[in-house]
Amino acid sequence: NFMLTQPHSVSESPGKTVTISCTRSSGSIASNYVQWYQQRPGSAPTTVIYEDNQRPSGVPDRFSGSIDSSSNSASLTISGLKTEDEADYYCQSYDSSNRGVFGGGTKLTVL
Amino acid sequence: EVQLVESGGGLVQPGRSLRLSCTASGFTFGDYAMSWVRQAPGKGLEWVGFIRSKAYGGTTEYAASVKGRFTISRDDSKSIAYLQMNSLKTEDTAVYYCTRDFDWLLWFDYWGQGTLVTVSS
Numbered sequence: 001n002f003m004l005t006q007p008h009s010v011s012e013s014p015g016k017t018v019t020i021s022c023t024r025s026s027g028s029i030a031s032n033y034v035q036w037y038q039q040r041p042g043s044a045p046t047t048v049i050y051e052d053n054q055r056p057s058g059v060p061d062r063f064s065g066s067i068d069s070s071s072n073s074a075s076l077t078i079s080g081l082k083t084e085d086e087a088d089y090y091c092q093s094y095d096s097s098n099r100g101v102f103g104g105g106t107k108l109t110v111l
Numbered sequence: 112e113v114q115l116v117e118s119g120g121g122l123v124q125p126g127r128s129l130r131l132s133c134t135a136s137g138f139t140f141g142d143y144a145m146s147w148v149r150q151a152p153g154k155g156l157e158w159v160g161f162i163r164s165k166a167y168g169g170t171t172e173y174a175a176s177v178k179g180r181f182t183i184s185r186d187d188s189k190s191i192a193y194l195q196m197n198s199l200k201t202e203d204t205a206v207y208y209c210t211r212d213f214d215w216l217l218w219f220d221y222w223g224q225g226t227l228v229t230v231s232s
Contacts, residue, residue, distance in 0.1 A: 001175075035218050037156070044208055044222040045156065051216070090156050094217035099172050100146065100158030 002026045004091050004103035011109040014081050020106045022091030023073040032093045034074040036065055039088045039105075048089075049076060078108075086110045113137040113221045115209045120226030123199055131194040131226060133209030140190035141165060144212035146219060147183060147194045149205035158217075159207070162192065167214040177203075199230045 003025040012018040022034065034052050037045035047056050049065035052074065062082075067074045074093075078085055091103040119131040133145065146161035160173035162183045171183050182195040192209060206227050210219035 033216060033218070037219070039156075044224055045219070046222070047218070047220060050218045050220070056220070088155075092156075092158075092217070092219070097172055098161065098214075098217050099174065100148075100161070100217050102148075102156045102158060105155040 001095055001099065002101060004093060004101055006089075006091060006103040006106045008104070009107040009109065011111055012081055014083060014110055016081050017077060017079040018081060018108065020076045020078075020089055020091075020108070021073050022075070022103050023071065024093070027095075028069065029067050029072045029074055029093075030069055032095065034065070034067060035092045036063075036074075036076045037090045037092065038085075039090065041087075045090065081110050083110050113211065115211065115221055115223035117207060117209050117223045117226040120207065120228045122229045122231065124232050125199060125201055125230055127199055128195070128197045129199065129228060130196070131207055131209075131228070133192040133194075133223060135190045135192070135209075135211070138211070140185075141187035144214045145183075145185060145192040146210045146212045146217070147192075148208045148210055148219065148222075149203075150208070150225075151202075151205040154205075157205075159194070161212055161217070163214050196228070199228075201230050204228060204230045 005023045036049040039045040048063045053065040114136045116134045147159040180198045184193045206225040208225045209223040211221040
């Protein structure tokens, strides 16, 4: 099976834009949709992006997702950073049998 | 409102068994696949396995780390999904989340609050 690799941590100032990458180790990133989840301390994860670039209702349009076949990676971009965006973010995809794969998670610090 | 409530967690000795339940409400349970995802203390998320809806055969898939030890089942008449965990190891210690899923897309759109399983002697 493949792996999804994320940076361990990123930090940025309020109002700025941050991008978190998620690189697939083998097979095409475009083969299976990528989802992104936000997890605040002590809480269950919630979806911020599904199907590569779709936002669930209620997720602000400051959150966007994309994939890049040239780097075989997906990205989550958060613009206009707010302190409430500080959380762990996980990318997730699956293989041809729908077996799930999570990235290791990225801790976002907004300072 | 979609709700998923896990139960059955607790302290168990290595080698023993435990069964978790996930009681669903607010949607037509039988129309959806259901997954289990776990998170060891201070660690990231790990997909455990899922069960397809009856329309897609009700079949299951598992992560390599639990295959042969864990079994997922469902009772659509009660809107409950189960995770039977046998031959538990200390490394199975985690919060176990139940999630709603889709047969054609592994997207965990709703999550329960999780139940803690501690495997220790």
